[in-house]
Amino acid sequence: MYSRIVNSTLKGGALYYVIFVVFVITSVISMLLMHRGLKIRQVREEICYFEKLDDLNSGLSVYFAQPELYQETAESDICLFDDSTRVVNIRREAHGLIDLLTATVVYHGKPVKKMLLTGMDPFRGDSVVLYVPDRRQALYASGSTAVNGNAYLPAKGMQRASIEGRPLQRGMPVVGRIYNSGSTLPHLASWILQKIQMVQDMDSLDLVSKGIGQLTTASIENPYTDEPLWYSSDEDYQISGISAKGRIGFLSRGTIYIRSDARLEGTVVSADKIVVEDGFVGIVQLFARDSLVIGKHCEFRFPSVACLANDNVNPIFMEVGESTTFHGTIVSYQPNLSTQAPFLRIKRGVMISGEVYHPGKVELLGGIHGSLYCEDFYLKTDRAYYENHLLDNQIDFLLLPPHFVSIDLFTGYNNQIIDVIEIDI
Amino acid sequence: MTILLTVLSVGLTQMDRINASINPQVLYKAHLLTNVVMHMDSSEIDLISEYEVDGYKVKKRIERIGDDLKLIELSVYNGLDKLVYTRQYYKFCGVEI
Numbered sequence: 001m002y003s004r005i006v007n008s009t010l011k012g013g014a015l016y017y018v019i020f021v022v023f024v025i026t027s028v029i030s031m032l033l034m035h036r037g038l039k040i041r042q043v044r045e046e047i048c049y050f051e052k053l054d055d056l057n058s059g060l061s062v063y064f065a066q067p068e069l070y071q072e073t074a075e076s077d078i079c080l081f082d083d084s085t086r087v088v089n090i091r092r093e094a095h096g097l098i099d100l101l102t103a104t105v106v107y108h109g110k111p112v113k114k115m116l117l118t119g120m121d122p123f124r125g126d127s128v129v130l131y132v133p134d135r136r137q138a139l140y141a142s143g144s145t146a147v148n149g150n151a152y153l154p155a156k157g158m159q160r161a162s163i164e165g166r167p168l169q170r171g172m173p174v175v176g177r178i179y180n181s182g183s184t185l186p187h188l189a190s191w192i193l194q195k196i197q198m199v200q201d202m203d204s205l206d207l208v209s210k211g212i213g214q215l216t217t218a219s220i221e222n223p224y225t226d227e228p229l230w231y232s233s234d235e236d237y238q239i240s241g242i243s244a245k246g247r248i249g250f251l252s253r254g255t256i257y258i259r260s261d262a263r264l265e266g267t268v269v270s271a272d273k274i275v276v277e278d279g280f281v282g283i284v285q286l287f288a289r290d291s292l293v294i295g296k297h298c299e300f301r302f303p304s305v306a307c308l309a310n311d312n313v314n315p316i317f318m319e320v321g322e323s324t325t326f327h328g329t330i331v332s333y334q335p336n337l338s339t340q341a342p343f344l345r346i347k348r349g350v351m352i353s354g355e356v357y358h359p360g361k362v363e364l365l366g367g368i369h370g371s372l373y374c375e376d377f378y379l380k381t382d383r384a385y386y387e388n389h390l391l392d393n394q395i396d397f398l399l400l401p402p403h404f405v406s407i408d409l410f411t412g413y414n415n416q417i418i419d420v421i422e423i424d425i
Numbered sequence: 426m427t428i429l430l431t432v433l434s435v436g437l438t439q440m441d442r443i444n445a446s447i448n449p450q451v452l453y454k455a456h457l458l459t460n461v462v463m464h465m466d467s468s469e470i471d472l473i474s475e476y477e478v479d480g481y482k483v484k485k486r487i488e489r490i491g492d493d494l495k496l497i498e499l500s501v502y503n504g505l506d507k508l509v510y511t512r513q514y515y516k517f518c519g520v521e522i
Contacts, residue, residue, distance in 0.1 A: 043449035047453075057514065064493070065494035066491065
């Protein structure tokens with residue numbers, strides 16, 4: 001009897017022991033399988049995320065390859081690899097004359113973005129060092145004048161000359177291909193005109209602009225990912241002693257004076273008249289209606305813009321002061337010409353790296369590394385005035401910095417990156 | 426129970442080898458290999474170049490889509506010549522994005 005009891009107790013104990021061991025083993029196996037499942041899921045999520053980043057870059061690649069397909073709308077969906085699950089949204093916004101491109105993909109319901117400041121690669125396609133429309137006039141080159149690159153000139157060409165006792169030093173004034181120019185300058189693209197109008201039309205910005213009086217801090221920063229921040233005034237004012245960085249604009253119906261102690265980076269300034277003090281350094285896009293005067297020894301860093309545009313017939317005027325360096329784009333626009341053509345004076349010692357489009361008269365005393373489009377030249381010396389004479393000028397497309405990204409004034413296309421603003425992941 | 430565990434683990438290992446896509450390490454490694462190969466010298470257009478890296482075979486195919494656009498496809502195969510991972514992307518010739 002006793003042995004039977006002991007025997008059944010032992011069997012019962014063994015059974016419990018087995019159940020316990022099976023429970024432990026099952027738990028361990030379950031945890032291992034669960035861990036493995038989670039690991040697989042985690043890696044798949046990571047791979048999926050990397051795929052989304054690939055899609056962002058692929059979408060931008062497709063856009064840059066044929067930007068003309070996406071010019072009509074500000075926002076486009078690009079379907080990749082004929083796969084409807086791999087779609088990239090590309091949105092284009094203007095910041096002055098420069099385009100902001102935002103590519104967005106959706107990852108688990110959340111947007112993953114890449115934002116770029118874009119422009120045009122000046123080294124792809126036709127490069128132009130000088131374009132002067134054919135008005136049956138000849139151009140003349142004297143002194144150390146050198147034009148290097150492809151030039152569109154009047155049929156009479158650019159001829160050797162000697163003024164102020166300075167005969168042309170080199171054999172040919174133009175080194176590069178020479179083409180016959182048309183009777184007018186190439187027209188600015190409608191996209192460019194729209195951008196200029198958008199910045200200059202204060203009424204369209206009134207809803208979102210703040211009075212300049214609300215600017216109380218010495219330092220303001222507004223990232224490109226945010227909506228633009230505009231400060232406006234109906235009167236003259238000066239930008240002085242402040243630091244402004246990012247998507248910020250200053251507007252006035254009068255004159256804006258930019259003092260040399262202002263630190264502007266990426267800022268847009270729009271007014272009837274703009275005056276920049278000597279010694280200013282910054283990255284800024286200037287849009288003036290009547291006149292734009294840049295002082296001496298300024299440094300406009302890439303990508304800066306100086307734009308003079310006016311729909312009326314009053315004479316418009318731009319001046320770049322002595323020994324100023326300007327990296328970017330200078331453009332003028334006046335469809336209804338007054339008795340006086342728009343005038344651009346580039347003073348001695350000025351170096352412009354970029355492009356100059358001026359449908360008017362240019363007094364060129366400095367040099368240009370890049371392209372110049374203008375109607376004609378004007379030169380004043382102590383002794384005389386000269387029309388269409390170049391004296392000691394260097395206009396050289398080949399010296400345009402290799403990193404330079406221009407603004408495509410004639411088609412409005414983007415196929416080059418100025419800067420990667422933000423990758424929002 | 427020990428036998429059961431052994432069979433299960435061996436089974437899982439073999440399944441990983443046969444169907445590598447469920448092995449997270451293999452999948453992750455395959456992705457890293459494509460990162461390496463995507464920066465290697467490209468083959469000629471429309472030809473497939475093969476690279477051997479760490480016992481895996483990576484095939485790179487480049488297809489020209491337009492003047493400035495290429496479609497690049499990277500396929501990773503394991504030691505059993507089984508396709509582990511495929512990666513596709515477009516590349517613009519004008520600028521590194």
